[in-house]
Amino acid sequence: MLLELNGITKKYGDFTANDHINFSLNEQEIHAIVGENGAGKTTLMRMLYGMEKPTSGEIVVSGKKQNIESPNDAIALGIGMVHQHFMLFPPFTIAENVVFHNEPKKGWRYDRKKAADEVAQLAAKFGMNIDPLQIAGDAPVGIQQRVEILKVLYQGADVIILDEPTAVLTPIEVKDLLASLRELVRMGKSIILITHKLNEVMEVSDRVTVLRDGKVTGTLSTKETNPEELSSLMVGRELKANPLPEQETGSEVLSVTNIRMKDKDTEKKLLDNVTFQVHHGEIVGIAGVSGNGQSELIQAITGLAPIENGSVRLNGTDLSNKTVKQIRDAGLSHIPEDRYLWGAAKEANLIDNMMMTDYIKPNFQKSGVLKLKAIRKYVADSLKKFNVKATSIDASAQYLSGGNLQKLIAAREIQKNTPFLLAAEPTRGVDIGAMEFIHQQLIEKRNNGDAVLLISSELSEVLALSDRILVMYEGKIAGEFDRNNASEEKLSILMAGGNN
Incomplete structure (x- = not known):
């Protein structure tokens, strides 16, 4: 067993995000974690990567109990994470992004040629077609995804956590990514895949663990299950x-x-x-x-x-x-294709994001004075109807998961009637x-x-x-x-x- 999470619990005040979760990963395995938005998938992996501290439970890596306090600790143990929202420097080249913090030197100076050569060799080794000298911000989304994976490979990761890696990819880019994952496993890596797309789970994973409301509802061999069973475990009912x-x-x-x-x-x-x-x-x-x-x-x-x-x-x-x-x-109402660029103000709270263009309606203002009680009720009712999971309607939109922010935008636009x-x-x-x-x-x-x-x-x-x-x-x-x-x-x- 490469790693184990035993009885992992994470509480935020009275809210339990993860409730006594057991999870394991074998060598050269793709183990998918599926569940609805807010089921606790990302929180669990943030603890494995050292970005969060478990309230209780233990993490065992290669048979030894580990206290992972930070991402640096995780990286030292060979664990890397590719986040849902890319963490690239757009003006930098792909090579500069990959080697950041681990730059090769020539004397005391950064060796650009060596960096580009090393990144090109690493990409070729794992079957990734990239130009190390391309500006990251100019690269298609699918290439940017590969750059994120190359970053953790360059750091020496043997375990790669991928958080919703296909959420912003086109079908062709998804196909390429899944092929890359299979190649990574063939080359000795082990992968934890957080996703909600069951067709991808069935295509590429060896095992799948299902979370619902912070608890494990099943861990199954992918060969012995099907999308209908996984859907039922995810939502607790049969989908109509x-x-x-x-x-x-x-x-x-x-x-x-x-x-x-x-x-x-x-x-x-x-x-x-x-x-x-x-x-x-x-x-x-x-x-x-x-x-x-x-x-x-x-x-x-x-x-x-x-x-x-x-x-x-x-x-x-x-x-x-x-x-x-x-x-x-x-x-016209409009659910935009990019929720962050066009659909939301990330630093504004959920009330402001929900009320965009609606605050001038007679229901919500009189003579320019906002009816705050009516606004708060409308926002709370809308989020409940669309099952947007948030700590508070006063919370900043940047703290919502991508899926929950998408549901908020859909609620806002559909309800405009x-x-x-x-x-x-x-x-x-x-x-x-x-x-x-x-x-x-x-x-x-x-x-x-x-x-x-x-x-x-x-x-x-x-x-x-x-x-x-x-x-x-x-x-x-x-x-x-x-x-x-x-x-x-x-x-x-x-x-x-x-x-x-």
Whole structure:
């Protein structure tokens, strides 16, 4: 046994985050830890990495009880952690990021060439294709993920903890990462994988431990379980299917006509004569590999970036190149694809994040004076409805897990009850229970006669929720399907640039 956690308990006042948890890791094993947001997964691993101190219990590494006081202690024991939110210096090169704090020297000076050579050799050894001289901030997210893994490998880690490593990756990047994990194990490493994506658990792990409300509900051999059993252990009940009932669509809500957008520096076409409509009572899904114009389309519709040509109309009103406020006031709500960049103010509290754009409504203010009691009740009720786990509504948003922040943003935007909702990656980083709930909310909105534009990198999500599906490739609409003749195979062909 490479390491064991025995009876680990972590309390924060009266709140118990981890309750007498037992966990073990074998050599050259991938052991997945799954559970809903707030189940205690990350807290448990932060204790193994020395970022938190257990209230009780013991950590045993290679047969010896260890007192891990800090990440330095963990690293000395060969334990490294790749955090959910990358900890890179964007202006530094990849090599500079990897060797930081362990820089090779030539005399008393930093040896840049040796650093680049060492990082290139390390990457090649583990089958990772990177350029050590590339600026980290310019690298795609999938490459940045590899840099984080290379950092812990450079420190000599034999145990690698990965906290939700695929939360921000595209399907192709996920596939590459999982292949890298298998290569790491083949080369002698052992991996703890924190995730909520059961398909990834089934594909790459050897064992899986399920947490619910801070307790272990099961540890199973992956070969002897299935996603349905794991789901039930995670949420404590059987998940319900969300059927999409047939219904007549109404009049046009969103009309996008021949919009074009190009890169200012390269003149490359980012959107090329994109045209489509969304009607009352329907969900239109957009599928595509990340980087094929989806982000630019979102920004064009919501006013976050100017369009060069064409029009965006909402309920007949031309909103092309209008301000974000003008577009929102016209009846648009928006779950953004990046919850940190566009969706939240991390340092503000949950009240301020929940009330963005709503504080001026008559329910919440009179003559410019905020109705604080009504606001606090609304926020508390919303967080309860969407099961956002937080210590207090006065807490800063930066202390929420990524999944809980996503649920807060979804709650804020869905509850605006606008005629049109643009839902971009609405369930990115959330657990299966929350995913089920958010899907149900989107379907209810559609069933109530509103219009939803769903943009998601999860094909299963697009197929499950959409009445019609559009595929984007290189800034164009490459094809359209209704839900009855769409399939993952047909969509994938168009997403890769093929013909269907």
